[in-house]
Amino acid sequence: MKTVGVIGGIGPESTIEYYRHLIAVYRALKPDGSYPPIIINSINLKAVVDLLEANDLVKVAELFVAEIQKLAVAGTEVGLLAANTPHIVFDEIRRRSPIPLVSIVEATCEAAKVLGLKRPGLLGTRFTMQGDFYPRVFATAGISLVVPQPDEQTYIHDKYMGELVKGIILPETRQRLLAIIDRLKEREGIDGVILGGTELPLILGDVTDRGIPFLDTTQIHMQAIAARAWS
Structure with missing residues (x-):
């Protein structure tokens, strides 16, 4: 079983849904009463949107890579960005990520x-x-x-x-x-x-x-x- 890392906060409401439904998916897969290891790094949505509004995609990628590195240090083994829009720079983020990422x-x-x-x-x-x-x-x-x-x-x-x-x-x-x-x-x-x-x-x-x-x-x-x- 791998520890999943979630870059959340983008936005907060869907991050809650990610956590709730990840637990539900796991329960369906493993109906033995156990629970999966999940680490959420909830980041500042405004910082991301400001960079996107400025079309500064280099800094968008740098921001997400830095936040994913925090998840890696915390022990995650596979990760995701809990939003669609950041996938605008997903290829660059994945190239530099210290852990495998799953694309939405x-x-x-x-x-x-x-x-x-x-x-x-x-x-x-x-x-x-x-x-x-x-x-x-x-x-x-x-x-x-x-x-x-x-x-x-x-x-x-x-x-x-x-x-x-x-x-x-x-x-x-x-x-x-x-x-x-x-x-x-x-x-x-x-x-x-x-x-x-x-x-x-x-x-x-x-x-x-x-x-x-x-x-x-x-x-x-x-x-x-x-x-x-x-x-």
């Missing part, structure tokens, strides 16, 4: 392949929707990603940072997000939705009535780390 993007791509998706929609922060780190990985599997219109991206990002990261879940925000997804389905012919922000499942994780699968990247990521560390 790669794990989600594998899940999309299993479902046979060819044209899913991608929701997340604007850094995620406008970045190339999701399309680049999915292109290797022959999957094209579709993002919302610019004004819709602005709405999603603002609600993500202004509400979801703070644990604020409003019915009107949920309805507007679903309307954006409906338009993507009608306008672009998407065959699935990637909830490419770990706070998005908090507001959309229970949706089952849109006729297309919703990929909960948080759950997918946890299954991947469990397979790597505890199988």
Whole structure:
């Protein structure tokens, strides 16, 4: 059994979900009353966002490498970034990391392949929707990603940072997000939705009535780390 290291705090609400559901995944794998070793390093979300806003990706990578090194010193053997957006520099972070890391993007791509998706929609922060780190990985599997219109991206990002990261879940925000997804389905012919922000499942994780699968990247990521560390 390996000790899992989690870079959390990005944001806090989803970090809580990571811990809760990692325990649940472990219990399902090992129903013997034992519990897994997990170490969480909860970092300052504002520091990360400020660097992203400044497009200083070199310092973003340096920040995460330094925080992962703390996890390594604490005894972790495999790690993850409990958010989608930091994967904008995942290749560089993984190259410099002292421990193996499990990518949320790669794990989600594998899940999309299993479902046979060819044209899913991608929701997340604007850094995620406008970045190339999701399309680049999915292109290797022959999957094209579709993002919302610019004004819709602005709405999603603002609600993500202004509400979801703070644990604020409003019915009107949920309805507007679903309307954006409906338009993507009608306008672009998407065959699935990637909830490419770990706070998005908090507001959309229970949706089952849109006729297309919703990929909960948080759950997918946890299954991947469990397979790597505890199988």
